[in-house]
Amino acid sequence: MTALSPENCSFQYQLHQPDHPLDVNSLLYLIILGKILLNILTLGMRRKNTYQNFMEYFCISLAFVDLLLLVNISIISYFTDFILLGIRFTKYHICLFTQIISFTYGFLHYPVFLIACIDYCLNFFKINKLSSKCQKLFYFFIVILIWISVLVYVLGDPAIYQSLKAQNVYSYQCPFYVSIQSYWLSFSMMLILLVAFITSWSEVITLIQAIRITSYKNETILYFPFSSHSSYTVNSKKILLSKLIVCFLGTWLPFVLLQVVIILFKVQIPAYIEMNIPWLYFVNSFLIAVIYWFNCHKLYLREITLLKDPFVNWKCCFIPLTINNLEQIEKPISIIIC
16 A cells, blocks of 8 residues: 655645555446435435525536446446547546546535535525526536536646556556545534534533424424524524534434544545535535524524525524424424424
8 A cells, every 4th residue: 555645746645556456347336336326315315495506506416427437437347448539448447537536526625615605605695696597507607617627637737647647557456546625624524513512512412302303294393492582683603503503413413423433543535435415415514504603693584595405404593483282392492394
């Protein structure tokens, strides 16, 4: 096992090679196929009534690129050695395409995070005045531009080119690349979440102890007491923080634990696996929670349309609802739709 040092590698990726020859075609095929099935499952589970946003379009584009990679691997594996448009394709290109995709995915974490954050800020403050059709075209071109820009950078980077050229000498080996961007992004998110939990752990524990499960309008819901307010403005960032943590962990706790294990044990996951749709929706929910918290005093709920999350219903953090004849509970209460 070898590693490319940051001094000799501008893209700061780690390179791992097996110690013995290994036919990785079947393994790559199964991994990409599994990832595509996970993409389909995640897209099928998300709420369909969410508005158009950048992250939705990028998730769909990622699913398409994964499918395109699987098709390329399948065609090359089936024909083994063929010429198309004057270019000879062999099994070597299966590994080559996967490496290029890995580099591309690895460089996408920061840009996607930043653009999604800007997009949610614009939508939250209603700065984006584009019509629905224009907004769809805008997101489409932004996604295309990001993919093309990162791919051009990857193909034009001398260090990446040299690593791909060196791999051609040892074509029986197929190194994989671990993104440093995803590691630091995950580490930062877990650190922020830990600090937030420590800051409001007593409020979080109180909310968790008060939570009950019931059925309301043919839906399974969780509910907990919501303190009465004279207005619909969220006045306390600490109170809001505890509710955001409960909602976020209520949906993403298994994923949070997975990220903690990956960070603590320094698990090295290939970039073409690490960039996936569940991860993007996890980042998406985190971004929405952060925007809500920073704009706590601007949430006039009679006038604002809350950002809609495909997996987390944040409405329960703000809107008090009264349910008649629901046992003997404190009113008003807050609802979490499961």
